[in-house]
Amino acid sequence: MNGPHLPYPELCLPDLVAGHAQRRPDAPAVVQGDLTLSYGDLVGRASALAASLCAHGIAPDDLVGVCVDRRPDLVVALLGVQAAGAGYVPLDPALPPQRLRELSAEARLHVIVGTPTAATEAFGDLTVLGVPAETAPWQPTPATLSTTAYAMFTSGSTGQPKGAVIEHRALTEKVTNIADFANYSGATRCLAFASIGFDASVADLLAPLAAGSTVVLAGDAERADPTGLYRVCAEQDVDVVVLPPPILPLLDPDRLPGVRLVMTGGEATGPEQVGRWTEGGRRFISVYGPTEATVLVTWFEGSGSWTRPIPIGKPAANHRIHLVDDSLREVGPGEIGEVLAGGPGLGRGYLFDPALTAQRFIPDPFTEQPGQRLYRTGDLARWLPDGSLEFLGRADRQVKIRGQRIELGEVEAVLRRHPEVGNASVQARGGPAGQELVAYVATGLDVADLRAYCARLLPAAAVPARMFTMAALPITINGKIDTERLAAPTAAEPAPTLQGEAPATDTERLIAQAWAVLLDEPAVGRDADFFDHGGHSITAMRLVADLRERLGRDIAIEDVLIGRTLRGIAARADAAAEASPATVTRGRPPALSPAQQRLWFLDRYFHAAASAYNVAFAERLTGPLDIAALAAALTAVADRQQILRWRIPDTDGVPYAVVDPPTLVPLPVRELAPGTDLATHLAAGAATPFTLATDTLWRAELIRTGADEHVLAVYAHHAVFDGWSQSLFYADLAAAYRAVLGDGAPLPPLPATYGDYVAWRADRSRRRAEQDLNWWLEHLTGAPVVVELPGGRDRPAEQTFSSATVTTRLDRAATAALTDLAAGLGATPAAAVLAAFALVLARRTGHPDLVIGTPTVDRRAADFEHMVGFFIEIAPLRLRQAPEAGFAEHVRAAWEELLAALAHPEAPVERIVGGFGLGGLLDRSPLVQVLFNMYTFDEPKLDLAGLGSEPVPVAAPGSPFDLTLYGVTRDGQLRVEIVFNPDVYGTSLMAAVLGEVEQMLRAGAADPQQPVSQLPGWTAIPAGRPGDVTRAARVKRAVGRSGAIPERPATATERQIASVWCNVLGVPEVAATDSFFDVGGGSLAVAVVQRQLNRLLGTNLRVVDLFRHPTVRTLATHLDDARASTESSGDSAEDAAVERAARRGAVRLQRARRRPTGEPALEEDPA
Incomplete structure (x- = not known):
């Protein structure tokens, strides 16, 4: 089907804009806040930039990177590059430096227009030009309609970015087209919302300029905040907005009364948005088109109530659409076919990839006009009776395996490339462990060889779990592989043969x-x-x-x-030893695990930690949701999972668990408050603290975001919920929802409770606790007490638990190389990421010996496999770096350290901290300030009957550590994220650390034997400078008594304090100069001592006072001074000496003097 004819000028975009500048030089071209850039100034400054680019050798059809912050200078840069005859390559300054380097290398750039200070690190030796403030006379652009206007990168199915090249003819035609149906004019004021790396910027930035309109440039803050968006639109009289579909439900149309046109596109839009936005007479337009075809090839305008899926519309002017089958034959009305698009808006092809260009941009078989092409979009659609298109998804064969998106065709292609493989077919099947890949291969090779071959070339999730070899694949009468016969092997097929020696014992x-x-x-x-x-x-x-x-x-x-x-x-x-039975506590009140005790202490006495240990997740549900059934299902889950009915009160500073009887779980249904977007609402919910003594330690809410669309949000305290629990919770909820609807059995009871786990763990620990604790104390002796990066901020006196995040992602090729390296060393990718992280920290701190924590999961008994709860402990890993060794050696060492930690699980980190006398820290987490966490579980999936679902991200409510590096592989790509405390480190520092981790991963995987000191970037910060730890905390070190006669408590207050210490800690005596934490004191013991001293002395002693005055004498002095209403004398001389030593990086772990029987019973034996 063809769209109508629309003439367009034979001019490039810069010349179109220059025409407006000549006719209306003072008219506003770009507005942002108080800044206004007139058409005359815009064209004059663009002309000055063009002259500078030409002076640096830029010629027509060259490419120039644009990396400029979202200011009016950005528009000058885009127009100036095109005025020089070149095409621009958008580079978002927010991207990590490594990603910017990759894109500039992919585009083979030599010159960048950007902010020199921000671009120097990212672009190295490339020429970086600033945006000039001066103007120059306009010179017609040397470009023609057949030269490059821009090249925009999109993601490819293999993970490698594809650069789509758009010529000036396509751009001029498209801005003319958009201006025509959107009625852009000199009076139009259009909000520019899209990033220049997204082709919607053609519609909201370039098209308005081509029409002489005013562009209102939304800043980063306004793009993230609906309130700011409303304010900008009102202050600047915006009448046209171009917004992505996910933003529309978050905005209130009534707060944008001046907007006459809402344009959207890029993905499916909820049908309810038509009615919301056209009420009051607004126009609503949805456009469809790939980047390769310059923004749009079809468009749809709707109004009034709309309940069915929004079509992608009819062909745009000057464009034609064909729906074809696999043989490129047109399909009939109502039949499904691939969308092929043609017209002057088609791009030139892919940057430096003629093969892919030839594959996707094909000669038009439906016309006799020479040179006409069609673009194969890979999208499926069908014609509706009114002549519009209904979008039906992708033609690609994509599946999800263990949370990763896999292209089946890519796996088949890898198999077929093997010289001894005749043909291959890969299918996704349900298996014992969930969805898995099954490969059928025509070859004489054995399965082990095929598996090893695939493991070298594919991400781990893309390696088929099962492989069948045969002489030839079955084919249909049409010569295609007969997948039905592959899916149902016949009884005549030979039985599987044993590879190697048979099991002997x-x-x-x-x-x-x-x-x-x-x-x-x-x-x-x-x-x-x-x-x-x-x-x-x-x-x-x-x-x-x-x-x-x-x-x-x-x-x-x-x-x-x-x-x-x-x-x-x-x-x-x-x-292995004999396993102890798991279920042992029937009828007894449950105790707390050591990890739960630690969380209770932090929550009780460190108010800043109140929400830092909250867990939050959300799921968008689409379809006819039965809210009452969902509430009943949540109640059934809480009935089955006993820990979801726990509260944690305390008596005299000793916490314990109370299990409430089953009751209805409330499920409030809420609308978003005016001016609040979904992300803000969820973040607020995640940050709302729980009162452990009185609250049920989880809650759920339902947020209505559309007629048939809701978001289910669940918030929980970490004391009852870990990351693994989300999948278990979702599985129970899905089963319970089906049961309530009458389509399944009720949830069966679990074989054990979390209280059973705590008792079982305590019984198991009794047999190995001292052995494991001694191993940790020996293993960590001599390691540094702190990991602190230079360049941070002045550390607050008390830990604040604030959080911020920076993120990057490795492409599939780099991820596969890393996985292959780890597999070749008998390790997992976690070891490789940990090794890179440790190397970067060692290089930045100058200390090759570091302690990095990592969570370990304790779900080893079958009774606990399906149980929601907190099964996490922190293991303090010791990583020693040797720059003269290769990356492979560091990966191997990291793997061995991870295995060693798993082999000694019975010493909670609280006991290890106590063993070194490090409990008295207020300004940071003791021993572990840096955490590494590699997610290895599948992406949780909620499958409620009759509903679609997709996860909704929720911002972390706090950071329990100075910084935590998270890693997870999804869709064949490694995603690495640093969550950090912004009161300790700045965002730029953390972004630089993350960029270095990414660089180390890439360089190490590419050349694993090369000494890391010779890898790119290693020498940027010299290693081995002991003064790098510049703001270490006041670290209390176990100095021992060195043979000196202990000084006994002398005053009445000192003797009373010593008596309470001895009673609580179970030691025969303490000296006046003994530190509470050196003689066995831990977090829970602090709370007990505080209560007992207040009762005994009639004081108002706080827990924090015991941290600030940790010896008998200093605490007695503090109490006596408080009684006399005088100010405390401050920290002891010993504290000051230790602080000075820490600043020199000299404090290292030594064992504390421990009582003969170990830690106090309330911590050691919670059962």
Whole structure:
């Protein structure tokens, strides 16, 4: 179908804008706040920039990067590049430096227009030109309609960015087209909302300029805040807005009364938005078009109530649309076909990729006119009776495996590239561990060789879990692969053959049975590697739980990670101790785990931590939701998961759990408050603290965002919920919702409760606690007390727990290289990311020996596999860096450290802190200030019957550590994020650290044997400078008594304090100069001592006073002074000496003097 004809001028965009400047030089071209750039000044400054670019050798059809903040200078830069005859490449200054370097390298740029101070780090030796303030006479652009106007990068199915090249003819035609149907004129004031890296900027920035309109440039703050958006539109009399579909539901149309036209596009728009925005007479236009076809090829205008999906409209003027089948034959009305677009708006092709250009931009078979082309969009649609198009999704064969988006065709292509493979077909099937890939391969190779080949070239999730080899693939009568016959193997097919030696012992045979069920692999040899045969972290945990049941032994996840092969896992299983029964507390009140005790203490005595340990997640639900059924389902989940009915009060400073009886779970249904967007609402909910003593420690709410659209938000305290729990919660909720609707059985009770877990853990710990604690104390002795980066901010006197975030992402090629490197070393990608992180921290601090914490999961018993709760402990890893060694060696060392931590799980970090006497810190987390957390579980998915769902991000409510690096692989790409405390470190510093981690990962994976000191960027900050730790905390170190005679408590107050200490800590005596934390005091003991001293002395002693005055003598002096209403004398001389030593980077871990029987019973034995 063809759109109507619309003439357009034979001029490039800069000349069109220059024409307006000649006719109306004082007319406002760009407005932002109090800044106004007239057409005369815009064209004059663009002309000056063009002259500068030409002086630097820029010629027509060259590409120039534009990396300018969102100010009017940005528009000058875009127009100036085109006025020089070149095409611009948009580079967002907010991107990490490494990403900017990659894009500039992909585009082969030599010159960048940007802010020199911001661009120097990102672009290295490239020429960086600023935006001139002066003007110059206008010179007609040397460009023609066939030269490049811009090149814009989009993501590709392989993860590599694709640069779509758009010529001036396409741009001029499109801005004319948009201005025509949007009625742009000199009186129009259009809000420019889109990033210049998004092709919607053609509609809201370039098209208005071509029409002589005024562009109201929204700043970054206004783009993130609806209130700011309303204010800008009102103050600047905006009458046209171009907004992406996700923004529309967040805005109130009544607060934009001056807007006459709302334009949207880029993805599907909810049908309810038509009625919302056209009420009162506004126009509502939705456009469709890929970047490769310059913004739009079809458009739709609607009004009034709309309930069915919004069509993508009819062909735009000068454009034509064809729907075709796989053989490029047009399909009939109502039939589904791929969208092919043609017309003058088509781009030239892909930058430096002629093969992909030829594949996607094809000769038009439906016309006799020579040179006409069509672009294959890869989108599916069908014609509706009124001649408009209904969008039906992508033609790509994409599936999700373990949360990662996988192109089946890419996996097939990799297999077919092997010289000994004749053909291959890859399908997604349901398996014992969820959705998995199954490959059918025509080859004489064995499966192990094929799997190893795929592992070298594909992300781990894209390596088929099962592979079948055969002489030839079955084909249909039309010559295509017969996937139905592949999906249903016949009984005549040969039975699977065993690879290698058969299992030899009873243990090996039992493990082989569990393995066979879990990985659907009936024949397992003794030397088969669990991870090479499709296993991953989730299946490893399931294998551990199964083996504990089958073998009755205390098998842990590290036994699978270290053992790896059937033979190796069996040997470790035989050496494991007998497993203790999990369910042991029937009828007894539950105790708290050591980790829960720690969270209670922080919540009780550090008010800034009140919401830092909240967990929040949300899911957008689309479709006919039964709200009453959802509320009933939530109630059923709380009934099954006992910990969701816990409260944590205390008596005299000792916390305990109370389990409330099952009751209805409230599910408030809310509308967003005027001026509040969804992200802000969710962030506020996440930051609302729980009162542990009186509140149920989780809550849910439903936010109505449309007629058939809601967002379910769940907030919980970490004491009852960890990251793994979200998937379990979703699974229970989905099953309960189906049951309430009458389509399933009610949720069965769990075999155990979280209280059972705490008791089971305490019983298990009793047998290994001292052994594991001694290992940690030996292992960490001599390590630095703090990790503090130079260039940070003045640290607050007390930890604030504030949070901010910076994020980056590795492309699929780099992620695959990293995964391949780790696999070759017998490790996981987590070890590689940890190694890179540690290297960057070592380089920045100048200290090659660091302590970095990492969470460990304790779900090793089958009874706890499906239980919501807090099963996390923090392991303080010790990472030693050697710049002369290669990256591979550091990955291997990081992996060994992770395995060692898993092998010694029975010493809670609180006991390790106490063992070194580090508990008396107020301004930072003791021992662990830096955390590393690599997510290994699947992306949680909520599957409520009859509803669509997608996750909605929720901002972290706080940062328990100075900085935490998170890593997760999704869609074959490694996403790395740093959550940090902005009161300690600035955003620019953290962005630089993140960029260096990314650079280390790329460089290390590319050349793993090269000494890291010779990798790119290593020498930027010299290592080994002991003075780099410039603002260390007042760290209390266990100095011991060095043989000196202890000074006994002398005054009445000192003797009373010493008596309480001895009673609480179980020690026979304490000296007047002993530190509470050196003689075994921990966080809970602090709370008990505070209560007892207040009762005994009639004082108003605070917990914080024990941290500030940790010895008997200094505390007695503080109390006596307080009684006399005088000011405290401050910190002791010993404190000052230790602080000075810490500033020199000299404080290192030494054991504290511990009482003979270990920690106080209330911490050691919560059962």
